[in-house]
Every structure is written in C-alpha cells, then in structure tokens.
Amino acid sequence: MTTDEQTADREIVLSRIVNGPRRLVFKAFTEVRHLAQWWGPDGFTTTTRAFAFREGGDWDFTMHGPDGTDFPNWITFREIVAPERIRLVHGTFKDDPERFDQVITFTDLGERTDLEMRTVFPTKAHKDLVVEQYGAVEGGRQTLGRLAAYIEKEGEI
Structure with missing residues (x-):
C-alpha cells in the first residue's frame, strides 16, 4: 500500500x-x-478472546484503558509475508463498516528494524475522528514505544 493522492x-x-x-x-x-x-x-491492557495468526485468521480482543473504559477490537489478517509484512483489516467488530486497512512493514537494518504502520481509513472524516476523539497518532506512537521497550527488555523472545 503506498500513499497516493487518493488516500x-x-x-x-x-x-x-x-x-x-x-x-x-x-x-x-x-x-x-x-x-x-x-x-x-x-497504561492499556489487552484481553484476547480468540487469536489465529494466519491469513484469514482473526484476533478478537478488548483493550482496557487506564480509566477502566473497554474498547472492543477485531482484526482479520489478510496477508502475512514473514518476516516482512502483515496486511490486516481492523474494526470494532467483525465486518465493521467503519473498519480500516493497515499494513505493517518490517525493514531489516541488521540488529535493528524499521517498523512502519500505514493505516488507511474509509473516509477522511473517520480518520479525523479517531485522531481527535481517540488520540490515534499519540496512541500509536506509545504502542510502538511499548513494543520497542518489550523487545529491548526481553532480548530473545
């Protein structure tokens, strides 16, 4: 998925x-x-109800905010090219009409990895909503920060 004028x-x-x-x-x-x-x-935790990491598989989970708010989530994995790329569809529930597409790309830098998460929403209004109401950009940065800290702490997982 590449950025173009349409997206x-x-x-x-x-x-x-x-x-x-x-x-x-x-x-x-x-x-x-x-x-x-x-x-x-x-500050968030995650409870998983179902997880199948394979093309066509689903991850059904709830994110629990530090204030006690629950955020249901559903991911369907569309393409997995290990260890280069994961393409998925993410919504609140399976077949959510407001779901969005995401591609996670892992670029090999030797002992480091350039990780990119590219998310395309169905409309600009929906993107703006998740940025303004849910803090998607800052939340995404924090999530990647937590991943980086986990990798550095755990070493070999």
Whole structure:
C-alpha cells in the first residue's frame, strides 16, 4: 500500500526504529503472549478472546484503558509475508463498516528494524475522528514505544 493522492488525506503513517532484528520484531506480533505485554498505548491492557495468526485468521480482543473504559477490537489478517509484512483489516467488530486497512512493514537494518504502520481509513472524516476523539497518532506512537521497550527488555523472545 503506498500513499497516493487518493488516500493521503485518509492515512496515518507511523514508524519507529526498534533495537532488535527483524525476525524478533515480527515475532512479537505473532503470539498472544507477546502482544499482551506491549499492545496498546501507555497504561492499556489487552484481553484476547480468540487469536489465529494466519491469513484469514482473526484476533478478537478488548483493550482496557487506564480509566477502566473497554474498547472492543477485531482484526482479520489478510496477508502475512514473514518476516516482512502483515496486511490486516481492523474494526470494532467483525465486518465493521467503519473498519480500516493497515499494513505493517518490517525493514531489516541488521540488529535493528524499521517498523512502519500505514493505516488507511474509509473516509477522511473517520480518520479525523479517531485522531481527535481517540488520540490515534499519540496512541500509536506509545504502542510502538511499548513494543520497542518489550523487545529491548526481553532480548530473545
């Protein structure tokens, strides 16, 4: 998925260099035991109801905010090219009409990984809503920060 004039106003692109080899950073996305340690912004926890990391598989989970608010989530994995890319659809529930597309790209930098999360929303208004109401950009940055800290702390997962 590349930015073009048709999607630029509907996109959020976040990236971070993670101190860990690509295979390790990719692995942190593949199992619930890892995701539970870092997924979500600072102060959030995640409860998983179902997880199948395979093309066509689903991740049904709830993110719990530090104020006690629950945020239901549903991800369907559309494409998995290990350890390079994960393409998914993310919404509040399966087949959510306001779901968005996301591609996570892992670029090998030796002992570091350039991780990019490119999200395309169905409309500019929906993107603006999640940025303003849910703090999606800052929350995404915090999530990538938690991932980086998890990789650095755990070393080999």
